[in-house]
Amino acid sequence: MVSVASLGRPFELLLVDDSPSDAGLTQAALRETTARINVHVVEDGEQAMRFLRRAPEFANVPRPDIVLLDLNMPRKDGREVLADIRSDATLETLPVIVLTTSGAPEDITQVYKLKANGYVQKPVDLTDFMSAIKSLEKFWFTYATLPPNDG
């Protein structure tokens, strides 16, 4: 099992969400988890790609171990971000979990076809939201092994 101890450093998580309140909620839920996670937040898909490609304003950011990606965002939406990530040889295995308010079956199928690792519909209820994030954290940071990340 991969743990923070075996990784030797905190997990780096990139959160892409254009809703400050949802982003705040996700961060609050992640703070309650047992794993040590550094959360980096950007507000849209363009910023997400600039972060991942270490554009000048993001020159010193770490490579994330995982991305939580909203779907419907201005400028560049989650579907485009996913396509960009999967077509980039340096990013293609980066675990991406889509975290969105949409529950539309077409969105779910499309996101999996775009090779997201998972799709979590943001629960409306706060307790359910916290529980979903905890469950996500437990799976990805305790049980699953993430692909090697050389930073």
Added chain:
Amino acid sequence: MLDQTIEVLLVEDNAADAELIRQGLLQSDVDCNLHVVDHGGKAISYLHREGQFSNARRPNLVLLDLGMPQLDGFGVLKHIKSEPSLSDIPVVVLSSQNEPERIQQTYELQANAYMPKPVCFDEFMSLIRDITKYWLTSVSLPGLEPALRPSSQAPNCIGSR
């Protein structure tokens, strides 16, 4: 609200592990059907509803042991992820051989997640409970009706070979 049972295909050639997984799913409160095949070729026939599997239902999730050569776990993974009619189905890979190159290769083949198989029973059972909680409750799977949350009724998990 329409309740739809989640179809889970387990590709696992170790009968004891398959039974543990079946028991673990039974203990969860998720309404699911677990189907087990012990061979890569059978998995592909199942997914294409061929031969003895002509009445198979499309899985909403595949649990795949990379396992031993004749299981051909990598072959099953490649097939699912390259076949347009199947590529959206999430595949969670379980493996006992955890070299970094193997893990990297698994993700390059577009597995949705890689999990090392726990060695001890208690760890195994808690893994199954947490996989269930995440993949069958928190995660939205393709091919299910909208506004569905798995039923909280009495457990109803049917295993079949």
